[in-house]
Amino acid sequence: MSHETHRSLEKDGFRAFLSVDDGQVVLRSRRGTQMAPAFPEVVAGAAQLPDATALDSELIVWNTAGRLAFEQLQNRLHRRGPAALQAATQQPAHFVAFDVLRLAGTTTLTWPYSRRRAALEELFRKHQLTAPWALCPSTTDPDTVHEWLTSWTAAGLEGVVFKRLDSLYRPSARGWLKYKVRETTEAIVGAFTGPTTAPRTLLLGRYDTVGSFQYTGRTTTLPQTVGRTVAGLLTPAEACHPWTGWSFSTGWGSRETLDVALVRPELVVEVGVDVARDASGRWRHPARWHRARPDLSPTDVTLFNSPG
CATH class of the missing domain: 2.40.50.140 (Nucleic acid-binding proteins)
Known part of the structure:
Protein backbone atom coordinates (compact mmCIF):
# COMPACT_ATOMS: atom_id res chain seq x y z
CA MET A 1 0.00 0.00 0.00
CA SER A 2 1.13 3.53 -0.68
CA HIS A 3 1.94 5.77 2.29
CA GLU A 4 1.52 8.89 0.17
CA THR A 5 -0.65 11.60 1.69
CA HIS A 6 -3.79 12.84 -0.03
CA ARG A 7 -4.88 16.47 0.45
CA SER A 8 -8.28 18.06 -0.07
CA LEU A 9 -9.51 21.59 0.48
CA GLU A 10 -10.95 22.50 3.88
CA LYS A 11 -14.16 24.49 3.47
CA ASP A 12 -16.11 26.74 5.81
CA GLY A 13 -19.27 24.60 5.97
CA PHE A 14 -21.05 21.72 7.69
CA ARG A 15 -19.84 18.14 7.61
CA ALA A 16 -22.72 16.14 6.13
CA PHE A 17 -23.57 12.53 5.32
CA LEU A 18 -26.12 11.60 2.67
CA SER A 19 -27.64 8.26 1.76
CA VAL A 20 -30.30 7.31 -0.77
CA ASP A 21 -32.18 4.00 -0.53
CA ASP A 22 -35.31 3.14 -2.53
CA GLY A 23 -35.85 6.84 -3.19
CA GLN A 24 -35.58 7.77 0.51
CA VAL A 25 -32.96 10.41 1.18
CA VAL A 26 -31.29 10.86 4.57
CA LEU A 27 -29.13 13.94 5.13
CA ARG A 28 -27.60 14.31 8.56
CA SER A 29 -24.84 16.20 10.34
CA ARG A 30 -21.82 14.70 12.05
CA ARG A 31 -23.81 14.78 15.31
CA GLY A 32 -26.75 12.98 13.74
CA THR A 33 -29.03 16.01 13.23
CA GLN A 34 -31.50 15.42 10.39
CA MET A 35 -31.00 18.21 7.84
CA ALA A 36 -33.03 17.03 4.83
CA PRO A 37 -36.07 19.29 5.52
CA ALA A 38 -33.79 22.34 5.53
CA PHE A 39 -32.09 21.55 2.21
CA PRO A 40 -34.76 20.47 -0.30
CA GLU A 41 -32.46 21.16 -3.26
CA VAL A 42 -30.00 18.53 -1.98
CA VAL A 43 -32.82 16.02 -1.46
CA ALA A 44 -34.13 16.66 -4.97
CA GLY A 45 -30.63 16.35 -6.38
CA ALA A 46 -30.33 12.83 -4.96
CA ALA A 47 -32.29 11.63 -8.01
CA GLN A 48 -28.99 11.91 -9.89
CA LEU A 49 -27.33 9.29 -7.65
CA PRO A 50 -27.53 5.51 -8.02
CA ASP A 51 -29.71 3.80 -5.43
CA ALA A 52 -28.09 2.42 -2.24
CA THR A 53 -25.33 5.04 -2.25
CA ALA A 54 -23.91 7.00 0.69
CA LEU A 55 -21.52 9.93 0.58
CA ASP A 56 -19.45 11.94 3.07
CA SER A 57 -19.21 15.64 2.33
CA GLU A 58 -19.21 19.28 3.30
CA LEU A 59 -22.34 21.41 2.84
CA ILE A 60 -21.50 24.96 1.79
CA VAL A 61 -23.25 28.15 0.66
CA TRP A 62 -21.66 30.91 -1.43
CA ASN A 63 -22.64 34.54 -1.01
CA THR A 64 -22.97 37.12 -3.78
CA ALA A 65 -19.40 38.33 -3.17
CA GLY A 66 -18.02 34.92 -4.07
CA ARG A 67 -17.07 33.91 -0.52
CA LEU A 68 -18.26 31.01 1.58
CA ALA A 69 -21.09 32.21 3.83
CA PHE A 70 -21.19 30.09 6.98
CA GLU A 71 -23.79 32.27 8.68
CA GLN A 72 -26.19 31.89 5.74
CA LEU A 73 -25.68 28.13 5.87
CA GLN A 74 -26.36 28.09 9.62
CA ASN A 75 -29.51 30.21 9.20
CA ARG A 76 -30.89 27.67 6.74
CA LEU A 77 -30.80 24.86 9.32
CA HIS A 78 -33.98 26.04 11.02
CA ARG A 79 -36.08 26.61 7.89
CA ARG A 80 -38.79 24.23 6.82
CA GLY A 81 -41.48 24.04 4.13
CA PRO A 82 -41.95 27.15 1.97
CA ALA A 83 -39.20 29.01 3.86
CA ALA A 84 -36.71 26.24 3.07
CA LEU A 85 -37.77 26.22 -0.59
CA GLN A 86 -37.31 29.97 -0.82
CA ALA A 87 -33.87 29.75 0.80
CA ALA A 88 -32.89 26.97 -1.61
CA THR A 89 -33.55 29.40 -4.46
CA GLN A 90 -31.94 32.46 -2.89
CA GLN A 91 -29.06 30.78 -1.04
CA PRO A 92 -28.56 27.37 -2.67
CA ALA A 93 -26.37 24.86 -0.88
CA HIS A 94 -23.75 22.69 -2.54
CA PHE A 95 -22.85 19.17 -1.45
CA VAL A 96 -19.07 18.89 -1.86
CA ALA A 97 -18.32 15.16 -1.75
CA PHE A 98 -14.94 13.93 -0.59
CA ASP A 99 -15.61 10.27 0.29
CA VAL A 100 -17.95 7.41 -0.56
CA LEU A 101 -19.23 4.97 2.09
CA ARG A 102 -21.51 2.87 -0.12
CA LEU A 103 -21.80 2.71 -3.88
CA ALA A 104 -24.82 1.16 -5.60
CA GLY A 105 -25.24 -1.31 -2.75
CA THR A 106 -21.53 -2.11 -2.29
CA THR A 107 -20.01 -1.12 1.05
CA THR A 108 -16.70 0.67 0.56
CA LEU A 109 -15.66 1.19 4.19
CA THR A 110 -12.91 -1.45 3.99
CA TRP A 111 -11.42 -0.08 0.77
CA PRO A 112 -8.25 2.04 1.03
CA TYR A 113 -8.88 5.71 0.43
CA SER A 114 -7.12 5.63 -2.95
CA ARG A 115 -9.73 3.14 -4.19
CA ARG A 116 -12.63 5.06 -2.63
CA ARG A 117 -11.43 8.29 -4.22
CA ALA A 118 -11.20 6.63 -7.64
CA ALA A 119 -14.72 5.26 -7.20
CA LEU A 120 -16.00 8.71 -6.21
CA GLU A 121 -14.45 10.31 -9.29
CA GLU A 122 -15.95 7.59 -11.49
CA LEU A 123 -19.36 8.22 -9.90
CA PHE A 124 -19.19 11.87 -10.95
CA ARG A 125 -18.00 10.99 -14.46
CA LYS A 126 -20.42 8.14 -15.09
CA HIS A 127 -23.53 9.95 -13.86
CA GLN A 128 -22.40 13.42 -14.98
CA LEU A 129 -23.44 14.88 -11.65
CA THR A 130 -24.40 18.54 -11.61
CA ALA A 131 -25.47 20.98 -8.89
CA PRO A 132 -25.97 20.58 -6.00
CA TRP A 133 -23.19 18.00 -6.31
CA ALA A 134 -19.55 19.02 -6.44
CA LEU A 135 -16.42 16.91 -6.24
CA CYS A 136 -13.90 18.14 -3.70
CA PRO A 137 -10.56 18.93 -5.40
CA SER A 138 -7.75 16.63 -4.33
CA THR A 139 -4.05 16.16 -4.97
CA THR A 140 -0.88 14.47 -3.79
CA ASP A 141 1.28 17.29 -5.19
CA PRO A 142 2.73 19.68 -2.55
CA ASP A 143 3.05 22.49 -5.12
CA THR A 144 -0.67 22.30 -5.87
CA VAL A 145 -1.43 22.48 -2.15
CA HIS A 146 0.73 25.58 -1.85
CA GLU A 147 -1.18 27.18 -4.72
CA TRP A 148 -4.50 26.41 -3.00
CA LEU A 149 -3.29 27.92 0.26
CA THR A 150 -2.12 31.12 -1.40
CA SER A 151 -4.97 31.74 -3.83
CA TRP A 152 -8.18 29.99 -2.78
CA THR A 153 -8.29 31.12 0.84
CA ALA A 154 -9.42 34.58 -0.29
CA ALA A 155 -12.80 32.98 -0.95
CA GLY A 156 -13.05 31.76 2.64
CA LEU A 157 -11.49 28.31 2.26
CA GLU A 158 -9.87 27.62 5.61
CA GLY A 159 -7.03 25.36 4.53
CA VAL A 160 -6.57 21.70 3.62
CA VAL A 161 -7.41 18.34 5.13
CA PHE A 162 -5.30 15.29 4.46
CA LYS A 163 -5.07 11.55 5.03
CA ARG A 164 -2.97 8.61 3.86
CA LEU A 165 -4.00 6.91 0.65
CA ASP A 166 -4.01 3.49 2.32
CA SER A 167 -6.33 4.54 5.17
CA LEU A 168 -9.68 2.82 5.67
CA TYR A 169 -12.94 4.59 6.53
CA ARG A 170 -13.56 4.47 10.28
CA PRO A 171 -16.97 5.99 11.10
CA SER A 172 -16.26 6.52 14.80
CA ALA A 173 -12.77 7.99 14.35
CA ARG A 174 -11.53 11.34 13.09
CA GLY A 175 -9.80 10.19 9.93
CA TRP A 176 -8.84 13.54 8.42
CA LEU A 177 -6.15 15.84 9.76
CA LYS A 178 -6.47 19.57 9.19
CA TYR A 179 -4.05 22.31 8.27
CA LYS A 180 -5.66 25.72 8.65
CA VAL A 181 -4.29 28.86 7.10
Missing part, protein backbone atom coordinates in the same frame (compact mmCIF):
# COMPACT_ATOMS: atom_id res chain seq x y z
CA ARG A 182 -3.42 31.30 9.85
CA GLU A 183 -1.89 34.76 9.74
CA THR A 184 -0.78 37.25 12.34
CA THR A 185 -2.38 40.66 12.34
CA GLU A 186 -2.90 43.60 14.67
CA ALA A 187 -5.96 44.73 16.58
CA ILE A 188 -6.75 47.08 19.47
CA VAL A 189 -7.81 45.90 22.91
CA GLY A 190 -11.18 47.39 23.83
CA ALA A 191 -12.20 45.20 26.78
CA PHE A 192 -11.27 42.04 28.66
CA THR A 193 -12.79 39.23 30.69
CA GLY A 194 -11.50 37.89 33.99
CA PRO A 195 -9.71 39.62 36.86
CA THR A 196 -8.12 43.04 36.41
CA THR A 197 -4.78 41.68 37.65
CA ALA A 198 -4.64 38.96 34.99
CA PRO A 199 -7.23 39.23 32.18
CA ARG A 200 -8.44 35.90 30.86
CA THR A 201 -9.40 36.93 27.31
CA LEU A 202 -9.15 40.15 25.32
CA LEU A 203 -11.92 41.69 23.23
CA LEU A 204 -10.41 43.22 20.12
CA GLY A 205 -11.50 45.98 17.81
CA ARG A 206 -10.54 48.08 14.82
CA TYR A 207 -11.63 51.48 13.59
CA ASP A 208 -13.70 51.65 10.42
CA THR A 209 -13.48 54.17 7.62
CA VAL A 210 -15.70 56.69 9.45
CA GLY A 211 -13.80 56.45 12.74
CA SER A 212 -16.14 54.11 14.66
CA PHE A 213 -14.48 51.49 16.85
CA GLN A 214 -15.85 48.11 15.74
CA TYR A 215 -15.61 44.78 17.55
CA THR A 216 -13.71 42.22 15.49
CA GLY A 217 -13.23 39.23 17.80
CA ARG A 218 -11.95 37.75 21.05
CA THR A 219 -8.77 35.93 21.92
CA THR A 220 -8.41 32.42 23.25
CA THR A 221 -7.68 32.13 26.98
CA LEU A 222 -4.41 33.85 27.85
CA PRO A 223 -1.70 32.12 29.89
CA GLN A 224 -1.62 33.62 33.39
CA THR A 225 1.86 35.07 32.85
CA VAL A 226 0.65 36.84 29.70
CA GLY A 227 -2.50 38.06 31.48
CA ARG A 228 -0.46 39.62 34.28
CA THR A 229 1.81 41.35 31.78
CA VAL A 230 -1.09 42.68 29.71
CA ALA A 231 -2.83 43.96 32.85
CA GLY A 232 -0.01 46.48 33.31
CA LEU A 233 -0.53 47.81 29.79
CA LEU A 234 -4.29 48.45 30.06
CA THR A 235 -6.02 51.59 31.31
CA PRO A 236 -9.63 51.51 32.61
CA ALA A 237 -12.08 53.20 30.27
CA GLU A 238 -13.77 56.51 30.84
CA ALA A 239 -17.54 56.94 30.51
CA CYS A 240 -17.28 57.81 26.81
CA HIS A 241 -15.94 54.44 25.70
CA PRO A 242 -17.32 53.58 22.21
CA TRP A 243 -18.52 50.18 23.48
CA THR A 244 -20.48 51.52 26.44
CA GLY A 245 -23.80 49.66 26.62
CA TRP A 246 -22.69 46.94 24.21
CA SER A 247 -23.06 43.24 25.01
CA PHE A 248 -20.79 40.50 23.71
CA SER A 249 -21.64 36.82 23.25
CA THR A 250 -19.53 34.02 24.67
CA GLY A 251 -19.07 32.55 21.21
CA TRP A 252 -20.10 32.87 17.58
CA GLY A 253 -23.83 32.11 17.36
CA SER A 254 -24.30 31.98 21.16
CA ARG A 255 -26.91 34.03 23.06
CA GLU A 256 -24.98 33.89 26.34
CA THR A 257 -23.23 37.18 27.11
CA LEU A 258 -19.83 37.94 28.61
CA ASP A 259 -19.02 39.93 31.74
CA VAL A 260 -16.44 42.39 30.41
CA ALA A 261 -14.42 45.33 31.66
CA LEU A 262 -13.89 48.17 29.19
CA VAL A 263 -10.46 49.73 28.69
CA ARG A 264 -9.13 52.63 26.69
CA PRO A 265 -8.78 51.42 23.08
CA GLU A 266 -5.08 52.22 22.84
CA LEU A 267 -3.10 48.98 23.30
CA VAL A 268 -2.28 47.26 20.01
CA VAL A 269 -1.68 43.51 20.10
CA GLU A 270 -0.62 41.00 17.47
CA VAL A 271 -2.78 37.88 17.20
CA GLY A 272 -3.03 34.82 15.00
CA VAL A 273 -6.30 34.44 13.07
CA ASP A 274 -7.65 32.15 10.37
CA VAL A 275 -9.61 33.14 7.28
CA ALA A 276 -13.12 32.44 8.64
CA ARG A 277 -15.17 35.65 8.83
CA ASP A 278 -18.84 36.35 9.44
CA ALA A 279 -20.96 38.57 7.20
CA SER A 280 -19.77 41.69 9.07
CA GLY A 281 -16.10 40.83 8.69
CA ARG A 282 -15.53 39.70 12.29
CA TRP A 283 -13.27 36.75 13.05
CA ARG A 284 -15.53 33.76 13.56
CA HIS A 285 -12.93 31.76 15.51
CA PRO A 286 -11.00 33.00 18.57
CA ALA A 287 -7.71 34.76 17.88
CA ARG A 288 -4.52 33.33 19.34
CA TRP A 289 -2.30 35.57 21.39
CA HIS A 290 1.06 36.38 19.81
CA ARG A 291 2.45 39.49 21.53
CA ALA A 292 1.70 43.02 22.67
CA ARG A 293 2.71 45.82 20.31
CA PRO A 294 3.04 48.93 22.51
CA ASP A 295 5.34 50.29 19.78
CA LEU A 296 2.30 50.74 17.53
CA SER A 297 -0.58 53.17 17.82
CA PRO A 298 -4.24 52.47 16.92
CA THR A 299 -3.76 54.46 13.70
CA ASP A 300 -1.24 51.84 12.55
CA VAL A 301 -3.86 49.07 12.63
CA THR A 302 -5.67 47.91 9.48
CA LEU A 303 -9.16 49.34 9.20
CA PHE A 304 -12.14 47.15 10.08
CA ASN A 305 -13.40 44.88 7.30
CA SER A 306 -10.32 45.51 5.17
CA PRO A 307 -7.93 42.76 4.01
CA GLY A 308 -5.41 41.81 6.67
Whole structure:
Protein backbone atom coordinates (compact mmCIF):
# COMPACT_ATOMS: atom_id res chain seq x y z
CA MET A 1 0.00 0.00 0.00
CA SER A 2 1.13 3.53 -0.68
CA HIS A 3 1.94 5.77 2.29
CA GLU A 4 1.52 8.89 0.17
CA THR A 5 -0.65 11.60 1.69
CA HIS A 6 -3.79 12.84 -0.03
CA ARG A 7 -4.88 16.47 0.45
CA SER A 8 -8.28 18.06 -0.07
CA LEU A 9 -9.51 21.59 0.48
CA GLU A 10 -10.95 22.50 3.88
CA LYS A 11 -14.16 24.49 3.47
CA ASP A 12 -16.11 26.74 5.81
CA GLY A 13 -19.27 24.60 5.97
CA PHE A 14 -21.05 21.72 7.69
CA ARG A 15 -19.84 18.14 7.61
CA ALA A 16 -22.72 16.14 6.13
CA PHE A 17 -23.57 12.53 5.32
CA LEU A 18 -26.12 11.60 2.67
CA SER A 19 -27.64 8.26 1.76
CA VAL A 20 -30.30 7.31 -0.77
CA ASP A 21 -32.18 4.00 -0.53
CA ASP A 22 -35.31 3.14 -2.53
CA GLY A 23 -35.85 6.84 -3.19
CA GLN A 24 -35.58 7.77 0.51
CA VAL A 25 -32.96 10.41 1.18
CA VAL A 26 -31.29 10.86 4.57
CA LEU A 27 -29.13 13.94 5.13
CA ARG A 28 -27.60 14.31 8.56
CA SER A 29 -24.84 16.20 10.34
CA ARG A 30 -21.82 14.70 12.05
CA ARG A 31 -23.81 14.78 15.31
CA GLY A 32 -26.75 12.98 13.74
CA THR A 33 -29.03 16.01 13.23
CA GLN A 34 -31.50 15.42 10.39
CA MET A 35 -31.00 18.21 7.84
CA ALA A 36 -33.03 17.03 4.83
CA PRO A 37 -36.07 19.29 5.52
CA ALA A 38 -33.79 22.34 5.53
CA PHE A 39 -32.09 21.55 2.21
CA PRO A 40 -34.76 20.47 -0.30
CA GLU A 41 -32.46 21.16 -3.26
CA VAL A 42 -30.00 18.53 -1.98
CA VAL A 43 -32.82 16.02 -1.46
CA ALA A 44 -34.13 16.66 -4.97
CA GLY A 45 -30.63 16.35 -6.38
CA ALA A 46 -30.33 12.83 -4.96
CA ALA A 47 -32.29 11.63 -8.01
CA GLN A 48 -28.99 11.91 -9.89
CA LEU A 49 -27.33 9.29 -7.65
CA PRO A 50 -27.53 5.51 -8.02
CA ASP A 51 -29.71 3.80 -5.43
CA ALA A 52 -28.09 2.42 -2.24
CA THR A 53 -25.33 5.04 -2.25
CA ALA A 54 -23.91 7.00 0.69
CA LEU A 55 -21.52 9.93 0.58
CA ASP A 56 -19.45 11.94 3.07
CA SER A 57 -19.21 15.64 2.33
CA GLU A 58 -19.21 19.28 3.30
CA LEU A 59 -22.34 21.41 2.84
CA ILE A 60 -21.50 24.96 1.79
CA VAL A 61 -23.25 28.15 0.66
CA TRP A 62 -21.66 30.91 -1.43
CA ASN A 63 -22.64 34.54 -1.01
CA THR A 64 -22.97 37.12 -3.78
CA ALA A 65 -19.40 38.33 -3.17
CA GLY A 66 -18.02 34.92 -4.07
CA ARG A 67 -17.07 33.91 -0.52
CA LEU A 68 -18.26 31.01 1.58
CA ALA A 69 -21.09 32.21 3.83
CA PHE A 70 -21.19 30.09 6.98
CA GLU A 71 -23.79 32.27 8.68
CA GLN A 72 -26.19 31.89 5.74
CA LEU A 73 -25.68 28.13 5.87
CA GLN A 74 -26.36 28.09 9.62
CA ASN A 75 -29.51 30.21 9.20
CA ARG A 76 -30.89 27.67 6.74
CA LEU A 77 -30.80 24.86 9.32
CA HIS A 78 -33.98 26.04 11.02
CA ARG A 79 -36.08 26.61 7.89
CA ARG A 80 -38.79 24.23 6.82
CA GLY A 81 -41.48 24.04 4.13
CA PRO A 82 -41.95 27.15 1.97
CA ALA A 83 -39.20 29.01 3.86
CA ALA A 84 -36.71 26.24 3.07
CA LEU A 85 -37.77 26.22 -0.59
CA GLN A 86 -37.31 29.97 -0.82
CA ALA A 87 -33.87 29.75 0.80
CA ALA A 88 -32.89 26.97 -1.61
CA THR A 89 -33.55 29.40 -4.46
CA GLN A 90 -31.94 32.46 -2.89
CA GLN A 91 -29.06 30.78 -1.04
CA PRO A 92 -28.56 27.37 -2.67
CA ALA A 93 -26.37 24.86 -0.88
CA HIS A 94 -23.75 22.69 -2.54
CA PHE A 95 -22.85 19.17 -1.45
CA VAL A 96 -19.07 18.89 -1.86
CA ALA A 97 -18.32 15.16 -1.75
CA PHE A 98 -14.94 13.93 -0.59
CA ASP A 99 -15.61 10.27 0.29
CA VAL A 100 -17.95 7.41 -0.56
CA LEU A 101 -19.23 4.97 2.09
CA ARG A 102 -21.51 2.87 -0.12
CA LEU A 103 -21.80 2.71 -3.88
CA ALA A 104 -24.82 1.16 -5.60
CA GLY A 105 -25.24 -1.31 -2.75
CA THR A 106 -21.53 -2.11 -2.29
CA THR A 107 -20.01 -1.12 1.05
CA THR A 108 -16.70 0.67 0.56
CA LEU A 109 -15.66 1.19 4.19
CA THR A 110 -12.91 -1.45 3.99
CA TRP A 111 -11.42 -0.08 0.77
CA PRO A 112 -8.25 2.04 1.03
CA TYR A 113 -8.88 5.71 0.43
CA SER A 114 -7.12 5.63 -2.95
CA ARG A 115 -9.73 3.14 -4.19
CA ARG A 116 -12.63 5.06 -2.63
CA ARG A 117 -11.43 8.29 -4.22
CA ALA A 118 -11.20 6.63 -7.64
CA ALA A 119 -14.72 5.26 -7.20
CA LEU A 120 -16.00 8.71 -6.21
CA GLU A 121 -14.45 10.31 -9.29
CA GLU A 122 -15.95 7.59 -11.49
CA LEU A 123 -19.36 8.22 -9.90
CA PHE A 124 -19.19 11.87 -10.95
CA ARG A 125 -18.00 10.99 -14.46
CA LYS A 126 -20.42 8.14 -15.09
CA HIS A 127 -23.53 9.95 -13.86
CA GLN A 128 -22.40 13.42 -14.98
CA LEU A 129 -23.44 14.88 -11.65
CA THR A 130 -24.40 18.54 -11.61
CA ALA A 131 -25.47 20.98 -8.89
CA PRO A 132 -25.97 20.58 -6.00
CA TRP A 133 -23.19 18.00 -6.31
CA ALA A 134 -19.55 19.02 -6.44
CA LEU A 135 -16.42 16.91 -6.24
CA CYS A 136 -13.90 18.14 -3.70
CA PRO A 137 -10.56 18.93 -5.40
CA SER A 138 -7.75 16.63 -4.33
CA THR A 139 -4.05 16.16 -4.97
CA THR A 140 -0.88 14.47 -3.79
CA ASP A 141 1.28 17.29 -5.19
CA PRO A 142 2.73 19.68 -2.55
CA ASP A 143 3.05 22.49 -5.12
CA THR A 144 -0.67 22.30 -5.87
CA VAL A 145 -1.43 22.48 -2.15
CA HIS A 146 0.73 25.58 -1.85
CA GLU A 147 -1.18 27.18 -4.72
CA TRP A 148 -4.50 26.41 -3.00
CA LEU A 149 -3.29 27.92 0.26
CA THR A 150 -2.12 31.12 -1.40
CA SER A 151 -4.97 31.74 -3.83
CA TRP A 152 -8.18 29.99 -2.78
CA THR A 153 -8.29 31.12 0.84
CA ALA A 154 -9.42 34.58 -0.29
CA ALA A 155 -12.80 32.98 -0.95
CA GLY A 156 -13.05 31.76 2.64
CA LEU A 157 -11.49 28.31 2.26
CA GLU A 158 -9.87 27.62 5.61
CA GLY A 159 -7.03 25.36 4.53
CA VAL A 160 -6.57 21.70 3.62
CA VAL A 161 -7.41 18.34 5.13
CA PHE A 162 -5.30 15.29 4.46
CA LYS A 163 -5.07 11.55 5.03
CA ARG A 164 -2.97 8.61 3.86
CA LEU A 165 -4.00 6.91 0.65
CA ASP A 166 -4.01 3.49 2.32
CA SER A 167 -6.33 4.54 5.17
CA LEU A 168 -9.68 2.82 5.67
CA TYR A 169 -12.94 4.59 6.53
CA ARG A 170 -13.56 4.47 10.28
CA PRO A 171 -16.97 5.99 11.10
CA SER A 172 -16.26 6.52 14.80
CA ALA A 173 -12.77 7.99 14.35
CA ARG A 174 -11.53 11.34 13.09
CA GLY A 175 -9.80 10.19 9.93
CA TRP A 176 -8.84 13.54 8.42
CA LEU A 177 -6.15 15.84 9.76
CA LYS A 178 -6.47 19.57 9.19
CA TYR A 179 -4.05 22.31 8.27
CA LYS A 180 -5.66 25.72 8.65
CA VAL A 181 -4.29 28.86 7.10
CA ARG A 182 -3.42 31.30 9.85
CA GLU A 183 -1.89 34.76 9.74
CA THR A 184 -0.78 37.25 12.34
CA THR A 185 -2.38 40.66 12.34
CA GLU A 186 -2.90 43.60 14.67
CA ALA A 187 -5.96 44.73 16.58
CA ILE A 188 -6.75 47.08 19.47
CA VAL A 189 -7.81 45.90 22.91
CA GLY A 190 -11.18 47.39 23.83
CA ALA A 191 -12.20 45.20 26.78
CA PHE A 192 -11.27 42.04 28.66
CA THR A 193 -12.79 39.23 30.69
CA GLY A 194 -11.50 37.89 33.99
CA PRO A 195 -9.71 39.62 36.86
CA THR A 196 -8.12 43.04 36.41
CA THR A 197 -4.78 41.68 37.65
CA ALA A 198 -4.64 38.96 34.99
CA PRO A 199 -7.23 39.23 32.18
CA ARG A 200 -8.44 35.90 30.86
CA THR A 201 -9.40 36.93 27.31
CA LEU A 202 -9.15 40.15 25.32
CA LEU A 203 -11.92 41.69 23.23
CA LEU A 204 -10.41 43.22 20.12
CA GLY A 205 -11.50 45.98 17.81
CA ARG A 206 -10.54 48.08 14.82
CA TYR A 207 -11.63 51.48 13.59
CA ASP A 208 -13.70 51.65 10.42
CA THR A 209 -13.48 54.17 7.62
CA VAL A 210 -15.70 56.69 9.45
CA GLY A 211 -13.80 56.45 12.74
CA SER A 212 -16.14 54.11 14.66
CA PHE A 213 -14.48 51.49 16.85
CA GLN A 214 -15.85 48.11 15.74
CA TYR A 215 -15.61 44.78 17.55
CA THR A 216 -13.71 42.22 15.49
CA GLY A 217 -13.23 39.23 17.80
CA ARG A 218 -11.95 37.75 21.05
CA THR A 219 -8.77 35.93 21.92
CA THR A 220 -8.41 32.42 23.25
CA THR A 221 -7.68 32.13 26.98
CA LEU A 222 -4.41 33.85 27.85
CA PRO A 223 -1.70 32.12 29.89
CA GLN A 224 -1.62 33.62 33.39
CA THR A 225 1.86 35.07 32.85
CA VAL A 226 0.65 36.84 29.70
CA GLY A 227 -2.50 38.06 31.48
CA ARG A 228 -0.46 39.62 34.28
CA THR A 229 1.81 41.35 31.78
CA VAL A 230 -1.09 42.68 29.71
CA ALA A 231 -2.83 43.96 32.85
CA GLY A 232 -0.01 46.48 33.31
CA LEU A 233 -0.53 47.81 29.79
CA LEU A 234 -4.29 48.45 30.06
CA THR A 235 -6.02 51.59 31.31
CA PRO A 236 -9.63 51.51 32.61
CA ALA A 237 -12.08 53.20 30.27
CA GLU A 238 -13.77 56.51 30.84
CA ALA A 239 -17.54 56.94 30.51
CA CYS A 240 -17.28 57.81 26.81
CA HIS A 241 -15.94 54.44 25.70
CA PRO A 242 -17.32 53.58 22.21
CA TRP A 243 -18.52 50.18 23.48
CA THR A 244 -20.48 51.52 26.44
CA GLY A 245 -23.80 49.66 26.62
CA TRP A 246 -22.69 46.94 24.21
CA SER A 247 -23.06 43.24 25.01
CA PHE A 248 -20.79 40.50 23.71
CA SER A 249 -21.64 36.82 23.25
CA THR A 250 -19.53 34.02 24.67
CA GLY A 251 -19.07 32.55 21.21
CA TRP A 252 -20.10 32.87 17.58
CA GLY A 253 -23.83 32.11 17.36
CA SER A 254 -24.30 31.98 21.16
CA ARG A 255 -26.91 34.03 23.06
CA GLU A 256 -24.98 33.89 26.34
CA THR A 257 -23.23 37.18 27.11
CA LEU A 258 -19.83 37.94 28.61
CA ASP A 259 -19.02 39.93 31.74
CA VAL A 260 -16.44 42.39 30.41
CA ALA A 261 -14.42 45.33 31.66
CA LEU A 262 -13.89 48.17 29.19
CA VAL A 263 -10.46 49.73 28.69
CA ARG A 264 -9.13 52.63 26.69
CA PRO A 265 -8.78 51.42 23.08
CA GLU A 266 -5.08 52.22 22.84
CA LEU A 267 -3.10 48.98 23.30
CA VAL A 268 -2.28 47.26 20.01
CA VAL A 269 -1.68 43.51 20.10
CA GLU A 270 -0.62 41.00 17.47
CA VAL A 271 -2.78 37.88 17.20
CA GLY A 272 -3.03 34.82 15.00
CA VAL A 273 -6.30 34.44 13.07
CA ASP A 274 -7.65 32.15 10.37
CA VAL A 275 -9.61 33.14 7.28
CA ALA A 276 -13.12 32.44 8.64
CA ARG A 277 -15.17 35.65 8.83
CA ASP A 278 -18.84 36.35 9.44
CA ALA A 279 -20.96 38.57 7.20
CA SER A 280 -19.77 41.69 9.07
CA GLY A 281 -16.10 40.83 8.69
CA ARG A 282 -15.53 39.70 12.29
CA TRP A 283 -13.27 36.75 13.05
CA ARG A 284 -15.53 33.76 13.56
CA HIS A 285 -12.93 31.76 15.51
CA PRO A 286 -11.00 33.00 18.57
CA ALA A 287 -7.71 34.76 17.88
CA ARG A 288 -4.52 33.33 19.34
CA TRP A 289 -2.30 35.57 21.39
CA HIS A 290 1.06 36.38 19.81
CA ARG A 291 2.45 39.49 21.53
CA ALA A 292 1.70 43.02 22.67
CA ARG A 293 2.71 45.82 20.31
CA PRO A 294 3.04 48.93 22.51
CA ASP A 295 5.34 50.29 19.78
CA LEU A 296 2.30 50.74 17.53
CA SER A 297 -0.58 53.17 17.82
CA PRO A 298 -4.24 52.47 16.92
CA THR A 299 -3.76 54.46 13.70
CA ASP A 300 -1.24 51.84 12.55
CA VAL A 301 -3.86 49.07 12.63
CA THR A 302 -5.67 47.91 9.48
CA LEU A 303 -9.16 49.34 9.20
CA PHE A 304 -12.14 47.15 10.08
CA ASN A 305 -13.40 44.88 7.30
CA SER A 306 -10.32 45.51 5.17
CA PRO A 307 -7.93 42.76 4.01
CA GLY A 308 -5.41 41.81 6.67
